[in-house]
Amino acid sequence: MGDTGPCGPCTEIHFDRIGNRDAASLVNNDDPTCIEIWNLVFIQFNREADGTLRPLPAKHVDTGLGFERLTSILQNKMSNYDTDIFMPIFDAIHQLAGDGIQPYSGKLGSDDIGKVDMAYRVVADHIRTLSFAIADGSQPGNEGREYVLRRILRRAVHFGHQKLKAKQSFFSSLVNVFVQLMGDVFPELKDNEKKIKCIIRDEEESFENTLAKGYEKFKKAADAVKDNGGTILSGQDAFILWDTYGYPIDLTEVMAIDYGLTVDKKGFNASMEEARQKARNARNKSGGNSIAMDANATAQLRKLGLASTDDSPKFLWPKEHESVVKAIYTGSEYITTATGDGDFGLVLESTSFYAEQGGQIFDTGSIEGSFGTFNVNNVQVFAGYVLHIGSFTKGSKVLSLGDSVICKVDYNRRTLIAPNHTCTHMLNFALREVLGDHVDQKGSIVLPEKLRFDFSHGKPVQPEDLRKIEFIVNQQIKDELGVYALEIKLEDAKRINGLRAVFGEIYPDPVRVVSVGRKVEDLLADPDSKEWLSISTELCGGTHITNTRDAKAFALLSEEGIAKGVRRITAVTAGCATQAMELASSIDSDINKASQLEGALLEKKIASIKSGLDAAAIPAARKADLRGKVSKLEDELRKAKKKMGEQNIQKAVKSAMDAAEAALSGNKPFCVTHVDVGLDTTAVREAVIKVMDQKGLPIMLFSTDEASNKAVIYAGVPPNAPSGFKVLDWLTPSIAPLKGRGGGGKNGVAQGQGSDASQLKEAMALANSIASMKLC
Structure with a gap:
């Protein structure tokens, strides 16, 4: 507690x-x-x-x-891990382990050389945890409980690679083994097997991209500590591992123990808080840009004879780029040296960083040299000068004008941005193909996690058209088309048939042309060819993938109006797109299963599906289809409820009339009986009124629902009954055994509800007794 x-x-x-x-x-x-x-x-x-x-x-x-502990007792094992809950998983892990790794032997502590058995236990425990969590609707993320899942997944992947020498994507392949082991008892595992494996695979691949680099960074930092006779890994190093390479702090602590070190957790927390404060400060500034150059600032550089930044190396990735510091800007003045806290803006002679423009978000990364490290968290361009905005890491020395530096772009982040940008071009092409030549780009935003595209169109795009647009983009991905770029004269570019450009955008001369499926040289050789109308060709200075297959998949998530005549599409690519499609299939499966249900179970399931469907990030066309399927289920439910209601009325009236006839035949001046129509209050009330009207007999009807253990009760006393016999005086005490409560009524009819239908016989006996005392 x-x-x-x-x-x-x-x-x-x-x-x-x-x-x-x-x-x-x-x-x-x-x-x-x-x-x-x-x-x-x-x-x-x-x-x-x-x-x-x-x-x-x-x-x-x-x-x-404790399920695992009970199992160990029943199987006479000294450890949970020696039971058949874990051994099949251990066997599967051993099959995926590298050469020389022995099977699991249950060793602990100092007996576990190299912590191999510990790694077996970590991986097995974590595949269980993640599989159950994802099957229950959660998934790894950046915050709260979802970040806990991301941490344990990365811990398992680390142990698998470092201790078991497992190959890439080993962890997600364990899903099949675990589902086969536990799926019969936990059917949600079987129902969500593909989803579980996909989510774990995407997370695993994402971490594996930085795993080796992060571990090398750790070893370098740890070796430096030991070489200097220290025993504590700095909080700043631990923070860099978390911030740059995705290493959770608890994983860094485990690695540090292996090295005979501890981690400065207090320092790590301080670095975390510093980063959060910087993020808060950035959000409080326009566009997250803490430093900007106005016309006077750029004019000063011109007077000094400083040429515009050469940013052509941004297309030569993934390479580190050497450059020279040409200007240091504080936001109000230029200085010759810089270090310490606060944000600065660096202008370099040349750069491999992409400055935010054309809708594409800026690059992040670091600029390093003999001075230390300058973390770049924003890149903007002002009058041709690329400004790298950021701050120095603790311990950095003085940076001076003329210093040689190395640009280290976060290419893992750019790898997420590039397919989104290329798919923005393919989306633009698909919109024109489906909706017509009137479609013009009105704006776009290309981020690591999604792309957003605004375009001219006078009405909502129908689901069937959204499906066609999505299909065209995915077909281009499937066709594995080359993506080509070439810088040419603006005049030559404008002659290419079908070239797309953003209205009102000012393009440089020469200009960069990006085409999908054909080399730019082919387009220039015959610029008037109608063939070019069937491919995407745009003026663009952004960074792109080199082949459409690198986008993997495309999912169009939403389409909405943002202004008169302007529509907006939001979409995702790669793993996010695959996940969206698989989620749609999972919801579709749920709807198909729901069609086998009836009555209250179906009604409850429909409500659950609708709630999840509204919030689901799935393809928009598919969402419309699924909403249609849910609507059909609702129609069927309404028809079934109406039919059942009619049948219940007939059934209740017949039962009540038969009971009333029997009472009259036996000279009994009232009738108390049970009708089997569940909690259908309409049917019970109709039956009471029929008996009152046609037989003139006081009547009390009970109907119960076994599943909920509840009851509904209606009583009716006709006008010809003795004046001292009141309907509520009869109903209220009669339903007390049912833990019931009575409600008001009119025209001699009252209703009640009971929460304990198991006491039906007692309640009916009491109703008979009260009526007998009053009427007999």
Whole structure:
């Protein structure tokens, strides 16, 4: 229990694996031979903030039995990991391990040389945790509980590579083994097997891209600490591993222990807070840009004879680029040297960083040299000068004008941006193909996680057209078309038939042309050819993939109006697109399964599906299809409910009329009976009114629902009944055994509800008794 909240005394059940001895002293003493297997907490108080205990209005027992521990006892194993819950997973891990790795042997502590068995346990535990979590609807992410999943996934991948010498993508391949092992007991694993594997695979591949570089960075930092006789890895180094390479702090701590080091956790937290504060400051500034150059600032550079920044190396990636510092800007003045806290802007002679323009987000990374490291968190261009905005890492020395530096772009991030930019071009082409030549680009944003495209069109794009647009882009990806770029004279570029450009955009001369599927040289050789109308050709200075297959997949997630005559599409590529498509298939499967349900179960399932569908990031056309399928289910449900209602009325009226006839035949002046129509209040009420109108007989009808253990009750007393016999006086006490409550009525009819239908016989007997005393 926590410091505050519901609590109570508890009892624990411990099991002595050895037996035939007094093991009392071993209880809760970390002895593996005497383990707790069951815990029961008798929740009866709420512990307030001041420590006082307030009795709870409702009390219950909170109990939990350890499944793995119970299994180890039943199978007579000394460890959970020796049971058939884990051994098949260990066997699969061994098949994926590198040469020389022995099978799992259960070693612990100092006996576990190289922590190989520990790695087996980590990987097996984590594939179980992640599979269950994803099957339940969660997935790895950047914040909160989702970041916990990302941390444990990366921990498992690290242990697999470093301790077990496993190959790339080994971790996601364990999903099949685990689902086969547990899927019969937990069917949600089988239902979501593809989704689980896809999400884990994408996360695994993403981390593997930086895993080796991160580990080399760690070893370099750790070796430096040991060479200097230290025992503590700095918080700044741990932060760089987290920020640049995606290493969770707990994983860094594990690696540090292997090196005989500890981590400066306090320093790491300080670096984290510093980064958060910088992010907050950046958000508080326009566009996240903390330093900008106005006309006076760029004019000063011109007067000094400083040429515009050569940014052509940005297309030569993934390469590091050597350059020279030409200007250092504080946001208000130029200085000759810089170091310490705060943001600065660096102008270099040349750069491989992409400055934000043409809708594409800026690059991030670092500029390094003998001075230390300058982290680049924004790149903008002003009058031809590329300004690298950022700050120095702690410990950096003085940076001076004329210093030689190395540009280190975060190419992993750019690898996410590039396919989004290329697919923006292909989307632009597809829109023209499907909607017509009137479509013009009105703006775009290309980010690592998505692309957004604004275009001219006077009405919403219908789902069928969205499907065609999405298909055209995916077909180009499937066709593995080359993506070509060439800088040519603006005049020559404008002559190319079908060339697309953004209206109002000012292009340089010469200009860069990007084409998909044909070399720019081919276009220049015959610029008037109608063939060029069937490919994407645009003026563009952005960074792109070299072949459409690198985009992997494209999913058009939404289409909306943002202004009169302007529409906006949001889309994703690569793993995000695949995930969106698989999620759509999963929802489709849920809808198909729901079609086999009936009544209340179907109604509940439809509500759940609709809620998830509205929030789901899936292809827009597919979402429209799925909404149509849900709508059909709702129509079928309405028809079924209407038909069932009519049948229930007929059934209830017949049962009530038969019972009334029997009562009259026996000279009984009232009727109490049960009708089997569940909680259909309309049917029960109609039956009561029929008997009152046609038989003139006081009547009380009960109907129950076994699944919910509830009951509905209607009573009717016709005008010809004795004046002292009131309907509520009859109904209210009669339904007390059902834990019922009565409601008001009119025209001699009243209704009630009961929450304990198991007491039906007692309630009906009481109703008969009360009526007999009043009427007989």
